[in-house]
Amino acid sequence: MIYSIMYGLTIGAVLYLISIGLSLTFGTIRVINFAHTITYTIGAYILAASINELGIHFFWGGVLAVLIAALAGYCIERFVIRRLYGESLDYTFIATFAVFLIGVDIVKWIWGVYPKPLSDPIGMYINFMGSIFPVYRIFVVLFAILVFFGLEIFMRKTMVGKIIVAALDNKEGVRCLGIGVEKYFSIVFILGSALAAAGGVLYAPITSISPYMGMNILLLCFAVVLTGGMGNLRGTFFASFFLGLLMSITGRFWSAGSEIIVFMTMAIVLFFRPIDV
Amino acid sequence: MENNLNEPRTVSRIFSFWGKQLAKTTGRKRFSELVFLSIVFLLLIPFLGTHRATDFAIFCIFVLSFDLLYGYMGRLSFGHLLYLGVGAYAAGLSLRYITTNPLVAIVIGVLAACVTGMTAGSVAIRATGACFALINLAFNRVGWFLVMSPLKSITGGENGLSIRNLSLGLFDFRDPTFRFLFVLISLIFIFFLLRIITSSSYGVLLRSIKEDEKRVSFLGYNTYFYKWINFVIAASVAGFAGALSALNYGYINPNILDVNANSGVIFACLIGGPGHLYGAIVGGVVYMLITNLLPIYLQRWELFLGVSLLLIVFRFRKGIWGSLENLYKDLATREIANMSSEKGESK
Numbered sequence: 169m170i171y172s173i174m175y176g177l178t179i180g181a182v183l184y185l186i187s188i189g190l191s192l193t194f195g196t197i198r199v200i201n202f203a204h205t206i207t208y209t210i211g212a213y214i215l216a217a218s219i220n221e222l223g224i225h226f227f228w229g230g231v232l233a234v235l236i237a238a239l240a241g242y243c244i245e246r247f248v249i250r251r252l253y254g255e256s257l258d259y260t261f262i263a264t265f266a267v268f269l270i271g272v273d274i275v276k277w278i279w280g281v282y283p284k285p286l287s288d289p290i291g292m293y294i295n296f297m298g299s300i301f302p303v304y305r306i307f308v309v310l311f312a313i314l315v316f317f318g319l320e321i322f323m324r325k326t327m328v329g330k331i332i333v334a335a336l337d338n339k340e341g342v343r344c345l346g347i348g349v350e351k352y353f354s355i356v357f358i359l360g361s362a363l364a365a366a367g368g369v370l371y372a373p374i375t376s377i378s379p380y381m382g383m384n385i386l387l388l389c390f391a392v393v394l395t396g397g398m399g400n401l402r403g404t405f406f407a408s409f410f411l412g413l414l415m416s417i418t419g420r421f422w423s424a425g426s427e428i429i430v431f432m433t434m435a436i437v438l439f440f441r442p443i444d445v
Numbered sequence: 446m447e448n449n450l451n452e453p454r455t456v457s458r459i460f461s462f463w464g465k466q467l468a469k470t471t472g473r474k475r476f477s478e479l480v481f482l483s484i485v486f487l488l489l490i491p492f493l494g495t496h497r498a499t500d501f502a503i504f505c506i507f508v509l510s511f512d513l514l515y516g517y518m519g520r521l522s523f524g525h526l527l528y529l530g531v532g533a534y535a536a537g538l539s540l541r542y543i544t545t546n547p548l549v550a551i552v553i554g555v556l557a558a559c560v561t562g563m564t565a566g567s568v569a570i571r572a573t574g575a576c577f578a579l580i581n582l583a584f585n586r587v588g589w590f591l592v593m594s595p596l597k598s599i600t601g602g603e604n605g606l607s608i609r610n611l612s613l614g615l616f617d618f619r620d621p622t623f624r625f626l627f628v629l630i631s632l633i634f635i636f637f638l639l640r641i642i643t644s645s646s647y648g649v650l651l652r653s654i655k656e657d658e659k660r661v662s663f664l665g666y667n668t669y670f671y672k673w674i675n676f677v678i679a680a681s682v683a684g685f686a687g688a689l690s691a692l693n694y695g696y697i698n699p700n701i702l703d704v705n706a707n708s709g710v711i712f713a714c715l716i717g718g719p720g721h722l723y724g725a726i727v728g729g730v731v732y733m734l735i736t737n738l739l740p741i742y743l744q745r746w747e748l749f750l751g752v753s754l755l756l757i758v759f760r761f762r763k764g765i766w767g768s769l770e771n772l773y774k775d776l777a778t779r780e781i782a783n784m785s786s787e788k789g790e791s792k
Contacts, residue, residue: 200575251759257574258521262715263758265708269751277745383705387586390579424594431583435568438580 180412181312185367189360195399205382206271211365241361505729510682516719519655524585530702532687558684718764
């Protein structure tokens with residue numbers, strides 16, 4: 169039981185890192201970004217490539233992966249998302265899905281379709297109340313909590329963060345103050361992409377990486393964002409850990425039901441509190 | 446525009462003749478639609494063989510059902526394959542365990558998809574825009590999981606489900622020619638059904654919901670109910686397509702429910718032109734041609750699909766049929782202009 173709680177917290181942490189970008193992009197630009205988890209896939213693959221082929225340490229591989237994924241995020245924002253501001257949601261949806269297809273195919277082109285395993289970078293275990301956990305997972309959870317508080321401080325104390333929070337609330341109002349919101353939207357997008365890549369980097373040693381990994385986690389992230397509320401930073405944090413725990417605890421009793429329960433929760437939440445977009 | 450001026454006169458005449466025939470939607474003139482559809486699919490047979498042509502026709506039925514939801518009601522669903530899969534599995538399972546009659550199996554497939562559409566629709570229809578798409582996606586995923594693991598003992602899980610008992614008297618589904626004819630007739634039937642639905646006052650209501658739902662509800666219509674009905678119709682038609690595909694292959698694979706494959710339907714609907722029944726059929730045929738022929742020549746066809754989807758979204762929103770319609774309108778106005786100028790000269 170303790171083990172499955174721990175596992176749930178790990179999944180929740182990874183889900184949080186990925187969905188925060190999704191939630192922010194939606195809250196500001198009103199674009200449902202299907203291409204969001206392509207940076208997660210790219211991050212994981214670049215980590216694997218840099219460890220296996222360049223032979224550098226996990227940490228530097230992770231930094232490299234996040235940087236390259238942020239660059240990819242910038243390209244997506246510059247060439248696709250920026251053209252879609254103010255368009256109807258359907259078109260943005262289809263366009264970002266097209267970006268996702270292109271990204272997956274490029275990943276397949278470069279690295280092949282077969283899943284690649286990665287080993288645990290820390291390799292230490294901790295004994296807690298009779299159960300043995302890898303230290304790495306605790307590190308992942310701590311990293312997510314750190315990111316949460318870092319984002320809270322960033323959004324509250326810095327000027328950029330304040331503008332983003334204001335734009336989440338009322339975009340037109342911010343624009344009326346003479347602030348070019350688009351620049352901040354790009355910052356939000358790149359930040360979200362970098363965090364998603366960090367999620368990919370951290371999650372890669374726990375599972376194996378494959379070109380379609382982005383699709384599987386994307387659905388879970390949508391569930392998290394819809395449950396937590398679009399553009400709601402704290403809601404996303406709590407929803408991701410809640411759903412992560414729910415998944416792992418359900419998976420303990422009924423292994424097939426772990427993802428079903430997540431979508432059922434999402435459907436129930438939406439049923440009682442429909443989001444009008 | 447200049448290209449149009451240079452094109453041969455005969456081509457434009459044939460084009461405007463068909464345009465006139467197809468633009469007429471009332472009375473007995475609908476007969477020309479039937480001829481048009483049949484000719485298109487009969488032309489496909491020599492190129493592709495009967496089995497492929499049947500496949501194309503089934504996919505067109507499915508795209509028609511998607512178009513009813515997206516093109517006419519303006520609700521983009523990312524999980525429409527669920528109903529295709531439900532129809533296919535229901536038909537296949539009933540043939541395996543309950544009945545030996547393929548027609549009964551088709552009816553069961555449609556009913557199962559209808560019931561699924563009713564329950565899932567009552568939740569999904571509350572949302573709009575992106576939430577609608579995502580909820581459908583989630584339902585599709587749940588369905589896939591159910592087939593893959595909890596119901597593995599019945600559905601065969603990853604191994605799929607093979608179907609026997611395909612014949613009953615005259616209805617011999619083992620014969621590819623009969624299958625093709627049956628599917629073609631059902632395609633035409635569905636086409637007419639949807640033509641009636643979309644050109645009725647109910648269809649007008651659907652289109653006005655697409656334009657502005659709030660105003661429609663101000664007029665006193667219960668928009669939830671109408672949207673729900675439309676969702677159920679679309680689901681049932683998709684289930685019909687699923688049952689037909691189960692009978693066509695004699696084998697069902699869980700890939701029929703694969704979430705990623707939804708992009709194919711959306712692509713087909715967009716490339717043909719959403720909001721036109723012909724657009725759905727043109728899009729279905731073009732998409733099937735691309736996916737069947739392109740992987741032979743081009744290994745990175747997913748890349749191609751993505752790039753062309755982007756191009757459609759940025760440059761080509763009306764789709765093939767929409768552009769053709771515009772071209773026809775241009776020609777028609779020019780003809781009228783020519784005629785009036787000729788009259789002016791004679792006077």
